[in-house]
Amino acid sequence: MLPLGLVVALVSLTLCEGQPNCHFGSKGVTFGESCYKFVHEHLSWPEAVTYCVALGGELVRIESAAEHNFLIQIAKQLKQNDTSFDIKDYWINLSDVIVQGEWAWLGNTRLDAPSDSPSNELASYVRWGPTQPDNTPREDCVGLWLQGDFLFGDWPCSTRLHAICEDSMGH
Numbered sequence: 001m002l003p004l005g006l007v008v009a010l011v012s013l014t015l016c017e018g019q020p021n022c023h024f025g026s027k028g029v030t031f032g033e034s035c036y037k038f039v040h041e042h043l044s045w046p047e048a049v050t051y052c053v054a055l056g057g058e059l060v061r062i063e064s065a066a067e068h069n070f071l072i073q074i075a076k077q078l079k080q081n082d083t084s085f086d087i088k089d090y091w092i093n094l095s096d097v098i099v100q101g102e103w104a105w106l107g108n109t110r111l112d113a114p115s116d117s118p119s120n121e122l123a124s125y126v127r128w129g130p131t132q133p134d135n136t137p138r139e140d141c142v143g144l145w146l147q148g149d150f151l152f153g154d155w156p157c158s159t160r161l162h163a164i165c166e167d168s169m170g171h
């Protein structure tokens with residue numbers, strides 16, 4: 001794992017450079033083929049989906065441990081260094097609104113979309129925090145859980161959290 005100082009330097013460098021192919025402009029941080037924007041509004045899960053689409057991206061899909069670890073590092077760095085926002089958990093695209101217990105990325109970005117939508121994709125990577133998912137009372141939407149080291153947690157979709165948007169650069 002990289003020392004935090006180096007990570008901070010790398011992220012700062014990325015922020016300064018700007019990304020010509022990233023819809024989030026100079027506010028985006030990049031990892032691999034994607035750039036990300038950490039949104040510190042108070043959004044329900046459907047609002048987070050809409051918010052990211054409006055920015056030209058989508059609510060983040062975390063498809064690997066490497067991508068997840070990168071986002072955890074940024075989230076922890078923001079928590080430590082940036083006092084301009086309240087600290088909350090971050091929505092990600094994952095949910096089981098279509099089939100209870102089947103965690104999927106909603107490609108069509110709509111909660112009421114047909115269950116056979118070709119752009120929905122069962123998640124191959126999931127990494128739950130302790131005791132999650134507990135589906136209590138009914139928690140169909142997933143975020144990165146602040147108290148659980150930014151591992152996955154499930155919440156009612158109407159809960160207001162922050163969000164992470166992702167843009168695939170070059171598309």
Ligand SMILES: [Ca+2]
Pocket residue numbers: 034060061062063067166
């Ligand atoms: Ca991704």
Ligand SMILES: [Ca+2]
Pocket residue numbers: 132133134135136139153154155
């Ligand atoms: Ca939960």
